[in-house]
Amino acid sequence: MQNQMQHWLDKRAALTPDRLALIDGKEELTFRELRERSQRTARKLSGLGIRQGAVVGLLCTSSADFVALVHALTYLGAILMPLNTRLTAHELSFQIEDAACMHLIYDEANGQLAEEVLGRLPQLLLIQAEGLSELQETECSLTAYIDAEAVQSIMYTSGTTGAPKGVMLTYGNHWSSAVGSVLNLGLSSTERWLAAVPLFHISGLSIIWRSVIYGMTIIIHRKFDPANANRAILEQGVTIMSVVSNMLARMLEDLGGRTYPPEFRCMLLGGGPAPRPLLESCAAKGIPVYQTYGMTETASQIVTLPPEYALSKLGSVGKPLFQAEIRIAGERGGDALPGEAGEILVRGPNVTKGYWNRPQATAEAMKGGWLATGDIGYLDEDGFLYVLDRRKDLIISGGENVYPAEIEAALLQHPAVKEAGVTGVADERWGQVPIACVVLREDAQLSEEELREYLKDKLARYKIPARFYFVNMLPRNASGKLLRRELPALAVQAEQAAEQS
Ligand code: ATP
Ligand code: MG
Structure with a gap:
C-alpha cells in the first residue's frame, strides 16, 4: 500500500455520501453526516488541547458518537486508546498511566467510573462526550492524508495471561486487516455488519475501519442481547455479525426453531476456542459460521476458515488471509511437521510493530520478523490451522x-x-x-x-x-x-x- 492515503472518511464521503454509515437504535447517519459530525467533534477536541500524537483515552459505550469520536481523533492525528468499560478504576488507571495518556473522553453511562479514575490520576483531563455538543468549534487544520506508518491506536490486550500490554496498531495495520478480510469474505452491495461486540475491543474497532473502507453499514448494539441480535438478523437485513462462542450459544438458544434469512451470510466467530458441539449445532441449522483466529496484535482476524471448508474442516480456524503468513515453530527449531503441535508464529502487514513502552516484551514476542503468539496449534496436511491452547496454560x-x-x-x-x-x-x-x-x-x-x-x-x-x-x-x-x-x-x-x- 502507498504510505500516504487520502483520509479514509473524506474519501468514503466523496464516493458514497448518501449511503448509511451506521444505525444506532433510532439514529441513522450517512457517510456525509458521519464525516460532518466527526470533523465538528475534531474542531471541538482541538479547542480542548488535543493535538497530533497525543494519546486520548475513550471510555464509552458503543454508539454513533463513539464512531464519530474515533474518526475525530484521526482528523487530529491523535492516538486513540479505547478502554474497556468493564474494567475497574484501578485497572484503567494502570493503562492510562502506562500509555502517558492526558485526556480521557467518557460518556454519561461511565461517568462514575471516570470520576474514580480521576481520583487516582488527578492530572488527567476529563472530557464528557455528551457535553461536546455545547462547545464551540475551534479553527484548526484537519488531517487530509493518512500516514500508513503512523500509530492510530494503542489497545491493551485482554490480560488473560498476565498484565495487559498496549498494542500499537498503525493505520496500515488496520487497512491491511480490513482488506485481508474482504478478500476472504467478499462484499455484498447491501452489506450490514452487526456490531454487538464492544467497539473498544479489536473485534469492534475493526468493524469501524471496514465500514469506512468498504462503504458498509454498521448496526450498533450498545449491549449484547441474544433476542435483539436475532431480531436484527431476522428483520433488519444484517449480512455479517462478529461473535464469540458464548454470544453464539445464547443466540442459538433464543432462536429456537426459527432460521436466518439467506442474506445473512456470515457469523464470524473468534476470540477464543469454539466448542465443537456448538459448531455442529450451527451446521445442523444452516448457520454460516466462519471460525477465525486473531488477537489484538494482529488487528483482529489473521486466519479464517474459507466458506467452502466450513463443514469438511470443522474445528479448524482456516488459513491465513491475503498477505498474512503463519508458521508453527517445531520443537527442535525450524518448522513443525504437519500434525505436530508448536507455537503459532504470524507475520503480515496487519501485525503490530510492538508493545507500547515495553521493549523487552516486544523483543521477546518478535522473532526475526515473526510475532510469537503464545498460542499452540498445528497445521494439517492441507495447511489448515487448528488452535490447541495457550502456551502458558x-x-x-x-x-x-x-x-x-x-x-x-x-x-x-x-x-x-x-x-x-x-x-x-x-x-x-x-x-x-x-x-x-x-x-x-x-x-x-x-x-x-x-x-x-x-x-x-x-x-x-x-x-x-x-x-x-x-x-x-x-x-x-x-x-x-x-x-x-x-x-x-x-x-x-x-x-x-x-x-x-
Ligand atoms: P493477553 O495477551 O493479555 O493474555 P488475550 O491474549 O486474551 O490477553 P486478546 O488479544 O483479546 O487478548 O485475545 C487473543 C487471544 O485469544 C489469542 O492469542 C488466542 O489465545 C485466543 N483466541 C483467539 N481466537 C481463537 C480461536 N479461534 N481459538 C482459540 N483461541 C483463540
Ligand atoms: Mg494475548
Whole structure:
C-alpha cells in the first residue's frame, strides 16, 4: 500500500455520501453526516488541547458518537486508546498511566467510573462526550492524508495471561486487516455488519475501519442481547455479525426453531476456542459460521476458515488471509511437521510493530520478523490451522502434553455442564495433573464419579482431571475470558466449603 492515503472518511464521503454509515437504535447517519459530525467533534477536541500524537483515552459505550469520536481523533492525528468499560478504576488507571495518556473522553453511562479514575490520576483531563455538543468549534487544520506508518491506536490486550500490554496498531495495520478480510469474505452491495461486540475491543474497532473502507453499514448494539441480535438478523437485513462462542450459544438458544434469512451470510466467530458441539449445532441449522483466529496484535482476524471448508474442516480456524503468513515453530527449531503441535508464529502487514513502552516484551514476542503468539496449534496436511491452547496454560503430565481447552470442550459436551475450566496443579508422581472446576446448569445434579465415567471414552486416561470441583461461577476477565491462573485458588476455596458443609 502507498504510505500516504487520502483520509479514509473524506474519501468514503466523496464516493458514497448518501449511503448509511451506521444505525444506532433510532439514529441513522450517512457517510456525509458521519464525516460532518466527526470533523465538528475534531474542531471541538482541538479547542480542548488535543493535538497530533497525543494519546486520548475513550471510555464509552458503543454508539454513533463513539464512531464519530474515533474518526475525530484521526482528523487530529491523535492516538486513540479505547478502554474497556468493564474494567475497574484501578485497572484503567494502570493503562492510562502506562500509555502517558492526558485526556480521557467518557460518556454519561461511565461517568462514575471516570470520576474514580480521576481520583487516582488527578492530572488527567476529563472530557464528557455528551457535553461536546455545547462547545464551540475551534479553527484548526484537519488531517487530509493518512500516514500508513503512523500509530492510530494503542489497545491493551485482554490480560488473560498476565498484565495487559498496549498494542500499537498503525493505520496500515488496520487497512491491511480490513482488506485481508474482504478478500476472504467478499462484499455484498447491501452489506450490514452487526456490531454487538464492544467497539473498544479489536473485534469492534475493526468493524469501524471496514465500514469506512468498504462503504458498509454498521448496526450498533450498545449491549449484547441474544433476542435483539436475532431480531436484527431476522428483520433488519444484517449480512455479517462478529461473535464469540458464548454470544453464539445464547443466540442459538433464543432462536429456537426459527432460521436466518439467506442474506445473512456470515457469523464470524473468534476470540477464543469454539466448542465443537456448538459448531455442529450451527451446521445442523444452516448457520454460516466462519471460525477465525486473531488477537489484538494482529488487528483482529489473521486466519479464517474459507466458506467452502466450513463443514469438511470443522474445528479448524482456516488459513491465513491475503498477505498474512503463519508458521508453527517445531520443537527442535525450524518448522513443525504437519500434525505436530508448536507455537503459532504470524507475520503480515496487519501485525503490530510492538508493545507500547515495553521493549523487552516486544523483543521477546518478535522473532526475526515473526510475532510469537503464545498460542499452540498445528497445521494439517492441507495447511489448515487448528488452535490447541495457550502456551502458558499447557499442562505436562507424565511427559505428555495436555491441553486444558480439549478437556474443557469434552466436559462441555455433558448436558448438565454449563461452564468448565481446567488447569494444571503440581503432582509428585506425574509432575502436573489436570484439575477441573465445573459450573452445573440450574437444577442439574451430577457427581464427580458420573463426570469421570462420562469422560472415559472421550479422553485418554492422563487427560481425565485428577479432581473435580463444583463451583458457582468461573473467574473471568473484563472480556469474559476464563482466567485459568485463578482456578487453583478457586479449587482450594471449593474444597474448604465442601469440608465445612
Ligand atoms: P493477553 O495477551 O493479555 O493474555 P488475550 O491474549 O486474551 O490477553 P486478546 O488479544 O483479546 O487478548 O485475545 C487473543 C487471544 O485469544 C489469542 O492469542 C488466542 O489465545 C485466543 N483466541 C483467539 N481466537 C481463537 C480461536 N479461534 N481459538 C482459540 N483461541 C483463540
Ligand atoms: Mg494475548
